[in-house]
Amino acid sequence: MRHFDFRNGEMYAEDVPLSQIAREVGTPVYVYSSATFERHYKVFSDVFSDVDALVAYSVKANSNIAVLATLAKLGCGADVVSGGELVRALTAGVPASKIVFSGVGKTAEEMRMALKAGIRIFNVESLPELHALNAVAGEMGKSAPIAFRVNPDVSAGGHEKISTGKAENKFGIAWHKAEEAYALAASLPHISVEGVDVHIGSQIDSLDPFARTIDKIGELIGRLRQAGHTIKSFDIGGGLGIPYGDNQKIPPHPSEYGAMVKDATRGLDVELIFEPGRMVSGNSGVLLSKVIYAKETGTRNFLIIDAAMNDLIRPALYDAYHDIEAVTAPGSNFEETEYDVVGPVCETGDTFARGRALPRMQADDLLVFHTAGAYGAAQASQYNTRPLVPEVLVNGERYEVIRERPSIEDILKTEKIPDWLS
Numbered sequence: 323m324r325h326f327d328f329r330n331g332e333m334y335a336e337d338v339p340l341s342q343i344a345r346e347v348g349t350p351v352y353v354y355s356s357a358t359f360e361r362h363y364k365v366f367s368d369v370f371s372d373v374d375a376l377v378a379y380s381v382k383a384n385s386n387i388a389v390l391a392t393l394a395k396l397g398c399g400a401d402v403v404s405g406g407e408l409v410r411a412l413t414a415g416v417p418a419s420k421i422v423f424s425g426v427g428k429t430a431e432e433m434r435m436a437l438k439a440g441i442r443i444f445n446v447e448s449l450p451e452l453h454a455l456n457a458v459a460g461e462m463g464k465s466a467p468i469a470f471r472v473n474p475d476v477s478a479g480g481h482e483k484i485s486t487g488k489a490e491n492k493f494g495i496a497w498h499k500a501e502e503a504y505a506l507a508a509s510l511p512h513i514s515v516e517g518v519d520v521h522i523g524s525q526i527d528s529l530d531p532f533a534r535t536i537d538k539i540g541e542l543i544g545r546l547r548q549a550g551h552t553i554k555s556f557d558i559g560g561g562l563g564i565p566y567g568d569n570q571k572i573p574p575h576p577s578e579y580g581a582m583v584k585d586a587t588r589g590l591d592v593e594l595i596f597e598p599g600r601m602v603s604g605n606s607g608v609l610l611s612k613v614i615y616a617k618e619t620g621t622r623n624f625l626i627i628d629a630a631m632n633d634l635i636r637p638a639l640y641d642a643y644h645d646i647e648a649v650t651a652p653g654s655n656f657e658e659t660e661y662d663v664v665g666p667v668c669e670t671g672d673t674f675a676r677g678r679a680l681p682r683m684q685a686d687d688l689l690v691f692h693t694a695g696a697y698g699a700a701q702a703s704q705y706n707t708r709p710l711v712p713e714v715l716v717n718g719e720r721y722e723v724i725r726e727r728p729s730i731e732d733i734l735k736t737e738k739i740p741d742w743l744s
């Protein structure tokens with residue numbers, strides 16, 4: 323359910339016409355719906371309202387501080403993977419006690435920041451990281467609460483670039499080394515063992531890999547407790563898929579996921595932690611773009627639009643599908659055309675869709691990419707010196723620019739021609 327609907331033949335974000343945002347802010351632009359963020363967060367968190375659980379939204383999916391503040395107001399925590407994301411979460415009002423820190427390459431500086439803030443838990447991914455954290459905590463006279471991210475060696479299906487829970491992936495402690503790692507952690511003076519963590523991948527479209535993972539981790543928790551460790555939390559990570567409007571399998575609904583998880587973890591006596599990203603933010607945003615040229619080569623019809631792979635890289639990076647729709651609803655006798663929808667960047671990979679059926683369009687017509695609220699703006703770059711795409715948050719009849727479009731001067735300001743060249 324998303325709040326991007328047609329009224330009188332025009333697409334709105336909640337109560338604001340997208341054409342108004344295009345006129346006032348310009349294109350390309352990401353447009354987010356507050357109500358959709360809220361709805362998706364609640365759909366997920368409500369399932370777990372009767373058990374001990376923390377929902378820590380995965381900040382990397384959409385890290386704008388206005389988005390984080392929207393979620394923080396509802397009681398949502400944050401899963402961060404860098405010092406920068408930690409500052410974002412704190413700035414947005416997420417209490418440190420609801421922040422978990424994931425990632426394979428935490429630096430000593432990032433550990434210091436997180437210890438100073440007093441975050442809930444570090445999800446530690448290797449023994450060198452464990453030693454580094456012990457040393458940093460020692461210097462600060464603190465004890466660092468940790469879970470190991472264990473690699474359960476479960477294949478989650480989906481695209482290989484977003485699969486993380488197989489033995490050959492770079493993530494986590496190898497399954498057969500987990501107990502050794504916990505024994506070492508327990509022997510370190512500035513480490514406090516508190517839980518177990520997994521994250522097996524993204525855009526997962528069935529419950530089975532989650533169920534197998536929970537089974538394996540449940541057994542591990544039993545063995546760890548037998549060895550004398552206190553295991554208070556089980557972080558199941560994120561990864562639940564969402565429908566993108568293509569012909570792929572529809573992922574399970576959060577309520578089915580929740581029912582399975584609650585059933586599978588009953589009796590484990592742990593606080594559950596979740597790190598949903600895409601599930602919360604994916605459908606909450608669209609990328610709004612304008613046609614620059616409609617170009618017919620005789621072989622293909624191209625729609626050359628003002629958004630490009632630097633604004634939304636998922637199609638180029640993961641062969642991802644995004645539903646594309648004209649912002650003005652076509653009349654009843656419209657002519658449908660098959661378009662290759664491409665951006666202006668000088669790469670053949672700058673192709674959003676091939677042979678996509680759309681109403682016939684011309685220069686200045688507006689279109690949207692649906693389900694662009696996750697891994698859209700967050701992965702944008704300034705490749706081809708295209709200014710970073712702005713972001714807008716709609717709330718009912720109001721909207722606010724929550725990230726401005728930089729000017730070319732803004733971009734060049736951070737660069738310098740050395741003295742020896744002038």
Ligand SMILES: *Cc1c(COP(=O)(O)O)cnc(C)c1O
Binds near residue numbers: 401524559
């Ligand atoms: C990316 C990531 C998530 C979120 O994944 P989604 O597929 O967006 O739910 C959660 N936890 C970790 C550790 C991640 O790297």
